[in-house]
Amino acid sequence: MDAGIDINSVKTYLMGLQDRICAGLEGLDGGRSFREDAWRQRTGEGCTRILTEGAVFEKGGVGFSHVRGASLPGSASARHPEIAGRSFEAMGVSLVLHPRNPYVPTTHMNARFFVSDPEAEQPLWWFGGGFDLTPYYGFEADARHWHESARRACAPFGADVYPRFKQWCDQYFRITHRNEPRGIGGIFFDDLNEWGFARCFEFTRSVGDQFLPAYQPIVERRRDLAWGERQRDFQLYRRGRYVEFNLVYDRGTLFGLQSGGRIESILMSLPPLAAWRYDWKPEPGSDEARLYEEFLVAKDWIAA
Numbered sequence: 001m002d003a004g005i006d007i008n009s010v011k012t013y014l015m016g017l018q019d020r021i022c023a024g025l026e027g028l029d030g031g032r033s034f035r036e037d038a039w040r041q042r043t044g045e046g047c048t049r050i051l052t053e054g055a056v057f058e059k060g061g062v063g064f065s066h067v068r069g070a071s072l073p074g075s076a077s078a079r080h081p082e083i084a085g086r087s088f089e090a091m092g093v094s095l096v097l098h099p100r101n102p103y104v105p106t107t108h109m110n111a112r113f114f115v116s117d118p119e120a121e122q123p124l125w126w127f128g129g130g131f132d133l134t135p136y137y138g139f140e141a142d143a144r145h146w147h148e149s150a151r152r153a154c155a156p157f158g159a160d161v162y163p164r165f166k167q168w169c170d171q172y173f174r175i176t177h178r179n180e181p182r183g184i185g186g187i188f189f190d191d192l193n194e195w196g197f198a199r200c201f202e203f204t205r206s207v208g209d210q211f212l213p214a215y216q217p218i219v220e221r222r223r224d225l226a227w228g229e230r231q232r233d234f235q236l237y238r239r240g241r242y243v244e245f246n247l248v249y250d251r252g253t254l255f256g257l258q259s260g261g262r263i264e265s266i267l268m269s270l271p272p273l274a275a276w277r278y279d280w281k282p283e284p285g286s287d288e289a290r291l292y293e294e295f296l297v298a299k300d301w302i303a304a
Helices: 007-028 140-157 161-172 197-222 229-248 251-258 263-269 287-295
Strands: 035-041 044-052 057-069 088-099 106-116 124-134 185-192
Touching: 007 044, 007 057, 007 088, 007 106, 007 197, 035 263, 044 263, 057 263, 088 197, 088 251, 088 263, 106 197, 124 140, 124 161, 124 197, 140 161, 140 185, 140 197, 161 185, 185 197, 251 263
Parallel strands: none
Antiparallel strands: 035 044, 044 057, 057 088, 088 106, 106 124, 124 185
């Protein structure tokens, strides 16, 4: 194997990242603990941690997985036909948090590593990941802080990195059949190997390490805002959009399902409750309409 690729170091970092994020989220939720589900099956092993019915988080999942296969799933081989049919290893940490208070946004973070033909002299590898924010009610201060945190994670790697991966995030987290974004974005990257293993791994760590500083202040600002039935109904309606994206477009979900992954762990990203309405439109001038008009649009939040 290429001496520059250190799979064990990646795995050690990802497992530690899961530990640190769970500890931080438990602190935000008043000390309520995640339930841990360590699993092992033919295709690999992992650890799924779930927090439900907390003071802040109605449902939250933070999962680590390390899977292996004899041939690449279609969701990946379509993008990399040159390695279709080859063996692979993939590992990552993925989280989705669905808060109870509609004024606290849902969020997603992912950090992952993939290698094809891991025992070959020159294996093909790449990193991917990022984090994005899905508010139900928009606050400009939260959007600026989120994107400033994303830019901070990217800054040591070049001035062009944040704009590039922000745009990629805006394009990726888009519900094409609705012609609308899932949220206000953040950063997203995939197939990253252009800087060499050490630098790409360093960048992935920077993104993972920046997640809690990006999300925690937003939760603390919004967790105690009063809300009622109207806000809850809108939250459940917008959660329906989240479900649509994850089941139709999300690469991680599709890869997990096609690679024979553990179904419960793959689908932990889905909210506990969601709703759909036929041809619903927000009332003009309402806070709900403002989400569509001012937040579910691609913009430079740092300059706003």
